[in-house]
Amino acid sequence: MTATAQNPLTDEVLDIRTVISETVDSVRLAVLRAFRELSNPTTSRNLATHANVSRQAVSLHLGVLHEQGLVNRYDGGIELTTGGLLFLDAIEDCLQTVPVEALSYLTRTAHPLTLLQLLAKQPYRLSDLPTAASDLPSQSTIRRALIGLTEYQWLSDDGRTHRITPVGSDALSAYTELAVIVEQLVKKAPWFQRLPPEVVPLPIDALDDAEFVVSNPRNPASVLSTCLKLYDRNISQFRCLCSVYNPVLFHAYRGLLELGIESEAILDWPTALKAASNAGTRYAVQSGKYSHYHPLVLEESQTLGIGIYDDRKVAVAAYNEAGSGKHIAMIVSSNERLVNWGIELYESYRTDAFPANEVDLNRR
Template sequence: MNSTRHQATNPLTGEELVVRDVINETVDTTRLSVLRALGTLGNPTTRTEITNHAKISRQAVSNHLAVLRDRGFVRNHETEIKPTAGGLLLLDVIETCLQTIPVQELAYLTRSDHPLNILQKLKDESYRLTDLHTVVGDPPSQPTIRRVLSDLMEYGWTEDHGGKQQITTTGQDALNAYRELSLAVQQLIEKAPWLQRLPPEDATFPIHALADAKLIVSNPANPGSVLSTVFNLYDRDTSRFRGLCSIFHPVLFSAYRTAYELLNFSIDSEITFDWPTFVKIANTDNTHYILDSLELSDYDIYALEYAHTLGIGIYDDRRVAIGAYNESGTGNHVAMIISSNNELVDWGIGLYDSYREQSTHADKIDLSR
């Protein structure tokens, strides 16, 4: 399979995208200016502010925003426009690549398969022009190869050595930078439903680690899909569970309570609730048992003194589940990733710890204040 034609399915639209095309559409048009404006202006911002900052037409801004919205990189609410975590990460990975490949050269590199295919072949071996035409998959004509090689030599990415074309150190760096960008963009597309809900300030994970993460998304036709996954995540081999919960869901709470009872509360458990969820638990008869159980030695409850839209589950130090909800935090339209990747587990633990440090133990909270 052609390694330069990574494809990604956008879960939001079902659209099959060629990652190289997505990169080119961004850097070879004014879309990059729109992204940069979103990264610089206040959050939220408006079309007028983006138009003035990017110095492009309002129609062009609207067209680019429509594509970015469909791919989960921006969110619109009436006249307000917000970049999502995915949108900010897209800008970041592009800017990182541009530190190695200037924007004009990245635009050229991604306009067709030919430059990338030729660089990829030259990475492994030097070739004469006639041999290169033979080994390049779906080969262009020799005049096209000759023209591409001329461009690559102009950029300093290849050189002629004894009649053979070979890649330079600069060309190798460019190919590596593109590869990192391509893999990152692929994940940003494929995990868009989660990234469009994840708070941008929490998007501090290594993007490449998302590749083996499982994405689960609720939808109107199957609203319980994510919660059923939460139930299935429970396993009897877990000895320590830490979690952040930002939705009030008595059925979910009861399911976990039943599991704990079956194991005689043998799991070392620590749960942090956001403030609205904690207050509802404390003031609802059929959920107050959650606080009544605080007398158990291996069970602790904490509360953040503000609302949130995030859920975290850490199963020992071997698996993490991170759920992101809609903005109101009611748990509608949930997207979740589940992973045993060590880098994502470490990120999830660090993320949980950051909220745990901001929280207060339930015994020290006075709800009557």
């Protein structure tokens, strides 16, 4: 019953309950909340002052949060990543149902949560609980945990049988929603670490079956390889936001235009300039080259890539320099909720873009 997830940033396997517990059962939550009240980026000194804790304690918690991809450190200061913002939002949402003291009790050890999950399925007598789950401790420890759960009004006891109450069901549902979000934040930490903050909210729980790929110094071409594999000549429409200039990728996807597939591309300013300056990629910003192709340009740089294949599949890549190097993290999904989110995200950038033939790409 214990959910774990491997953090790709450190390769450490984390217990989700422990990640939550170490946040709500320490000053870490105060440190996270301090980011909300301070300018971004900020400093450890400001965080310590605002959270009313020592700089040593702040440094310790920031180290853990950085390893989890929830904060980034730059020469100019420290900032909460998109993953950190979503993590804090998820905790605050849970605390609307489960007070911080109660959530701390529920997550401090595995036993209360295991018992609540068991009793959510059916009532149990005390004597039957030790055999109901292999990871439950002795009967005396179970009895103490039952007393605690009852004190929070999560369980009722008629003298023989323990059963979950409506309050307990609400608490378990709130925790479960939080745990699902935290699991995805851990598993896809490099993506959330790089994702621009304006892309939230997104259906995080829908990411569970999404393909995740991240480039790194050992495998720098992994994301490019995935993008090339996504090339699909059987689609009827292709839309993309492109913020990275890669001639290989441009050449491959020109094949869609040669096949007559209805296409639209939004290029950010640096990518549009590079495409226009190269004869092999100039087609990407030429409105009249293909009648079924509509190039758009954003007059600013971006750190995001979006590919929409009909309305069936979406790929979203984050390119910025967060983390240890200039690498890319990407998710690919056919989940309807994620596809719809990707389309809405694409449209949000499209509203700020101009037709390529209305933009002077000779301007530097």
